[in-house]
Amino acid sequence: MHPQIRxxxxxxxxxxxxxxxxxxxxxxxxxxxxxNTAFNPADKFSVPPYNGVISFAxxxxxxxAALKNDTWTFTDLQIQGSQSLEYLSFSAQNCNVxxxxxxxxxxxxxxxxxxxLVQGKGKQIINMGTGSQSVAEWSVFYLNRVLSNGDxxxxxxxxxxxxxxxxxxxxxxxxxxxxxxxxxNLPFYVQxxxxxxxxxxxxxxxxxxxxxxxxxxxxxKPAKTQLKINSEPSRIKIKMDGPQG
Amino acid sequence: MTLEISxxxxxxxxxxxxxxxxxxxxxxxxxxxxxxxxLRLFVQIAAVVAIFMGLIIGPFNQPLYLPLGSSxxxxxxxxxxxxxxxxDGLSIPVLACYYPNGRTVTCPxxxxxxYIFPFWNYPRGYDVFYSTSGxxxxxxxxxxxxxxxxxxxxxxCGWLCPFGLYQDVLTRIRKASKKRHLTLSEKTNAVLxxxxxxxxxxxxxxxxxxxxxxxxxxxxxxGTSPGGxxxxxxxxxxxxxxxxxxxxxxxxxxxxxxCLIGSMKFSYVSKIIYGPFGITGGYITSINIAVLVAITIxxxxxxxxxxxxxxxxxxxxxxxxxxxxxxxxxxxxxKNEQKCTKCGVCKRxxxxxxxxxxxxxxxxxxxxxxxLCARCVELCPYEDALELRIAGKTAMKxxxxxxxxxxxxxxxxxxx
Numbered sequence: 001m002h003p004q005i006r007x008x009x010x011x012x013x014x015x016x017x018x019x020x021x022x023x024x025x026x027x028x029x030x031x032x033x034x035x036n037t038a039f040n041p042a043d044k045f046s047v048p049p050y051n052g053v054i055s056f057a058x059x060x061x062x063x064x065a066a067l068k069n070d071t072w073t074f075t076d077l078q079i080q081g082s083q084s085l086e087y088l089s090f091s092a093q094n095c096n097v098x099x100x101x102x103x104x105x106x107x108x109x110x111x112x113x114x115x116x117l118v119q120g121k122g123k124q125i126i127n128m129g130t131g132s133q134s135v136a137e138w139s140v141f142y143l144n145r146v147l148s149n150g151d152x153x154x155x156x157x158x159x160x161x162x163x164x165x166x167x168x169x170x171x172x173x174x175x176x177x178x179x180x181x182x183x184x185n186l187p188f189y190v191q192x193x194x195x196x197x198x199x200x201x202x203x204x205x206x207x208x209x210x211x212x213x214x215x216x217x218x219x220x221k222p223a224k225t226q227l228k229i230n231s232e233p234s235r236i237k238i239k240m241d242g243p244q245g
Numbered sequence: 246m247t248l249e250i251s252x253x254x255x256x257x258x259x260x261x262x263x264x265x266x267x268x269x270x271x272x273x274x275x276x277x278x279x280x281x282x283x284l285r286l287f288v289q290i291a292a293v294v295a296i297f298m299g300l301i302i303g304p305f306n307q308p309l310y311l312p313l314g315s316s317x318x319x320x321x322x323x324x325x326x327x328x329x330x331x332x333d334g335l336s337i338p339v340l341a342c343y344y345p346n347g348r349t350v351t352c353p354x355x356x357x358x359x360y361i362f363p364f365w366n367y368p369r370g371y372d373v374f375y376s377t378s379g380x381x382x383x384x385x386x387x388x389x390x391x392x393x394x395x396x397x398x399x400x401x402c403g404w405l406c407p408f409g410l411y412q413d414v415l416t417r418i419r420k421a422s423k424k425r426h427l428t429l430s431e432k433t434n435a436v437l438x439x440x441x442x443x444x445x446x447x448x449x450x451x452x453x454x455x456x457x458x459x460x461x462x463x464x465x466x467x468g469t470s471p472g473g474x475x476x477x478x479x480x481x482x483x484x485x486x487x488x489x490x491x492x493x494x495x496x497x498x499x500x501x502x503x504c505l506i507g508s509m510k511f512s513y514v515s516k517i518i519y520g521p522f523g524i525t526g527g528y529i530t531s532i533n534i535a536v537l538v539a540i541t542i543x544x545x546x547x548x549x550x551x552x553x554x555x556x557x558x559x560x561x562x563x564x565x566x567x568x569x570x571x572x573x574x575x576x577x578x579x580k581n582e583q584k585c586t587k588c589g590v591c592k593r594x595x596x597x598x599x600x601x602x603x604x605x606x607x608x609x610x611x612x613x614x615x616x617l618c619a620r621c622v623e624l625c626p627y628e629d630a631l632e633l634r635i636a637g638k639t640a641m642k643x644x645x646x647x648x649x650x651x652x653x654x655x656x657x658x659x660x661x
Contacts (some may be wrong), residue, residue, distance in 0.1 A: 195381050198388035208407045209573035214636035 036063040036076060041098075045072045052092030052122060056075050057100040058082075071125065075101070087129035088114075095122025095167075112174040121167045126158040131160075141171040262291050281641055283431040285403070288409040288566045295408060296341045296350050297502050336389040338561040339406040340495040342528075354448070354557050356386045358487040359453040397635075398576040398611065399484075403618030407502075408495045412544040416596070419545055427546050427596045434553065434598045438614050441559030444489070448556065451488040485541035494537040494551065497529045548596035552616055562613030571609075576617060582607025584630035591621035591631065602631070616642060 012167045038061050045054040049070050056079055063076035072090040082101045090097070096109070096119040103113045112128050133155055139146055140153040140163060147153055153163045161172055189196060267288050334351035341350055360382040393401060397403035402409055419426065429437070457465040490496060504511040543550040552558055565574040580602065592603035599614040602621050611617070617633065623633045625643035632642035 040275060101596045192381065195385050198385045198392075201392050205395050206573060209395050209575050210255055212637050 030112075036061045037065070047072065047092055050093035050122075052093065052094060053096045054090055054092050055096070055098050057098050057117070085112075085128065087127075089125075089127040091125040092126075093123040095120035097124060097125070106199075114172045115169070116171075117169055118167050123165075123167045124163045124170075125160060126163070126172060128174060130159045132159045132174065133157065138177055139173040140173065141173065142166050143168065151170065246400045261293060266291060276477060280617045285618065286305075286413070288404050288412075289407075289413065292339070292405040293407045293410055293502075296339065297499075297506065336386045336393075336400045337373055337405075338390055338393050340408040340493070340555070340557060341406075342490070342496055342499040344494075352557065353386050353390050353560065354489055354493075356453040357383060358448060361456055362388070381573040390560060391564045391570070394561045395570060395573060396572055396575050398565035398617060399558060399561050399613075399615060400576050400635075401561060402552055402555070403616035408498070408551060408555075409549065409616070411495075411498060412549050414476065414544045415541065416548050424547050429547060429553075429598060431598070432601065434614075437553045441554055441556055442563075443558060444554065444556045448489040455488070457490045478586060489556065491530050492532050492536050494533065495538050496533045500528050521590040550615065552597050553614070558616070559613065566611055566613040566615075571611075574611070576611075577609050577634050578602065578615060578617060578622070579632050579634055580605065580607045580610045581630050583633075584627050586627060586630075588626070590624055590626060594620050596620060 002134070016179075038059065039056060040059045042057055043055060043063065046052065047054070047066070047067070047070050054072055058080040059158065060077065060079040060082075062074045062078070065072060065074050067073075070229060071089050073089045074085070075087055076084060077086075077088050079099065079102055083101045083103050088102070090099070098117040098119075100115045101113075102115070103111075114132060115127060118124065130137075135149045135155050138155050138161060139148075140146070140150070140161070149155070152166050153161060156162055159174075160205070163170060265285055269284050334359050336353040336356055337350045338353060339350070340354075341352055342355065360380075416426070452464045541553050547553075564570045565576070585607065587603070590602060592598075592600060595602065595615075596618060597616055599612055599615050601612040604612045604617065619633050619641050622631045622633050622641050622643050624646075626645060626647045627643060628645045630643045633640045
C-alpha cells in the first residue's frame with residue numbers, strides 16, 4: 001500500500017476512534033429513585049388550616065411525606081419524568097397547587113428548578129433544602145418573565161421561598177454558584193489546580209516547541225560540503241529561470 | 246421557531262460529519278493539490294458543530310437553566326477534571342460566546358473583560374473574592390491563549406472560528422452571484438490592522454472604568470454601579486462591563502444558532518427587553534445587531550473584513566507572530582525564495598490582504614494579519630514555493646496546478 005494512503009488510513013482510524021469515543025461519552029448517567037410509597041395525580045395533600053391543596057401532575061414516589069406545622073415535607077421525592085429530590089417542604093394557602101416537575105444539576109453547579117401550577121391567588125411556601133438565603137441565587141419566573149425580588153416573592157430563612165398572589169405557571173430556580181463555596185480549607189494545589197495546570201501547559205508547550213524548532217533547524221541545515229555542491233546548480237537555475245521581480 | 250433535537254440526532258449528525266471528514270482527508274492525502282478550501286470548509290463546519298454542542302462532551306438535554314433551554318452549559322470541565330472551577334470554559338481563540346455553547350469553549354475576550362470586573366460579588370452576592378481569583382483567572386486565560394497561539398497561531402481564525410465561517414459563506418454567496426470583491430488600499434488595511442490593538446486597549450480601559458465602583462469604590466462614570474438581579478433594569482450595569490461584547494457581531498449569531506438547535510428558547514431572548522441598549526434576555530443588544538448588519542455588508546464586499554479588525558485575532562497574532570513567540574510558534578507559512586517568481590497570486594488571493602507572503606523574499610512569511618487559511622498555498626501555481634508547516638512538518642504545499650493532465654487549469658482565480 002502507498003505510504004501516503006497508509007498514513008491517511010491511520011489518521012482516519014484515529015479520527016473515527018475519537019468520534020466514536022466522544023459519541024459514547026454522550027451517554028449521561030441517570031439517577032434511579034428508591035421505590036417507596038407511590039402516588040398519582042389524584043392524590044391530594046391538603047393543608048386544612050390554610051385551605052390549600054397540593055397534588056402532583058404525574059405519578060411518582062416518596063420515602064416519607066408528613067404534614068407538620070401546616071407544611072408538607074417530602075423526602076426522596078421522585079416525580080415521573082423528573083429528577084429525584086431529597087427534600088421538599090411545601091405549603092399552600094388559599095390555593096390549589098399542582099407540582100409539575102423538578103430538575104437539578106447532577107454535575108458541577110448546584111441548580112434546582114421546581115415548576116408548579118397554581119389555581120387561586122394564594123401563597124406558597126417552598127423549601128428545597130438548599131439552605132441558601134442569598135437572593136441573588138434565586139429567581140422566580142412567571143409567564144416567561146423574571147420577577148424582581150419583592151415583586152410577589154421573597155426568600156426567607158433557611159432558603160425558604162415565599163411566593164404570593166400568582167395564579168398560573170410558576171417556576172422557582174435556584175442557581176448556586178461554585179464560586180460561593182468556601183475553598184480556603186482545601187489544599188493549595190486543589191485551590192489553584194486550574195492555574196497550576198495552565199502554567200504547566202504553557203511550560204510544556206514552550207519546551208516542546210523549542211525542541212521541535214531546534215530539531216527542525218538541525219534537519220534542514222545542510223552539511224558544508226553539500227551546500228557547496230548544491231549551491232551551484234541552484235544559482236544557475238535562478239539565472240536561467242529569468243523573471244524574479 | 247425552535248427545533249428540538251434529540252441526542253440520537255446529534256450522534257447521527259456527528260457520524261455523518263466524521264464520515265465526510267474521513268472521505269475528504271483520504272481525498273486530500275491522495276492528491277495534495279486538491280482544493281484545500283473544501284477541506285477547510287468541512288473543518289469549519291465541524292468546528293461550529295463541536296463548539297455549539299459543547300465539544301460533544303454533553304450531557305445533552307439537561308434542563309439546567311429553564312428560561313434558556315436545555316444546553317449542556319454547565320458541564321464545566323475544570324470542576325469535573327481538576328476538582329476546581331475552570332473559568333467559564335476553555336479559552337479558545339475563536340469568537341463563540343460563553344453562554345450558549347455549554348461553557349466548554351469560551352471567548353477569551355469576554356473572559357478578559359469579565360474578570361477585570363468583579364461583578365459577581367457586588368452586590369448580587371455570589372461571594373467570589375475577585376481581587377485575587379480574578380487576577381488568577383486572567384492569568385489562566387492568557388496562558389491558554391498563549392498555548393493555543395504557539396501551537397496553531399491564527400489557524401484558529403482561518404479554520405475554526407465560527408464567525409470566519411460566516412464571512413466565508415458570505416464570500417461564497419458573493420462569488421455565486423458573480424459579484425467581484427473590493428480591495429482596500431494597503432494603507433487603509435495597515436491602519437485597520439493597527440486598530441485591532443487600539444480596540445483591545447480601549448476595551449480593557451472601558452472595562453476598568455465600568456468596574457470602577459467595584460474596584461475603587463467610586464464611579465468614574467455615573468450610572469455604572471452594578472446591581473440588581475439579571476433580567477431587570479437594575480441589572481443592566483452588570484452587562485456594560487463587557488464593552489466589546491456589547492458590539493460584537495458574533496453574539497446575535499451565537500444566540501440564533503442556539504435557538505435553532507433548541508438549546509435556547511427564542512421566547513427568552515425576544516420577550517425580555519430592557520436597558521439603554523435594548524438588551525434582550527441579557528444577551529443581544531441593539532448595537533450587536535447594528536454591528537452585525539454593518540459587518541455583514543462589509544464582509545460581503547471585502548473578504549474576511551472583520552478578521553482585519555478582530556481583537557481576538559490580534560491577541561492570537563500577538564502571541565504567535567511577535568518576538569519571542571515568533572521564534573517558537575509551531576504553525577508557520579514558509580516561502581521558498583528560489584521557487585517564487587513574484588507572480589503575485591498569493592497577494593491577490595489573500596482574504597485579509599496580508600502582504601508579507603508576497604513582499605518578503607523567502608523564509609517565514611507569517612504575519613499577524615495572516616489567518617493561515619492556506620488560500621495562497623492552494624492557489625500558488627509553483628511547485629513547493631509556499632508551504633504551511635505545523636510542528637516542523639509540511640501540512641500543505643503549493644503545486645503546479647496550471648499543468649493538469651486534462652490540459653485545463655484546476656482553479657479559476659478570476660475573483661480571488
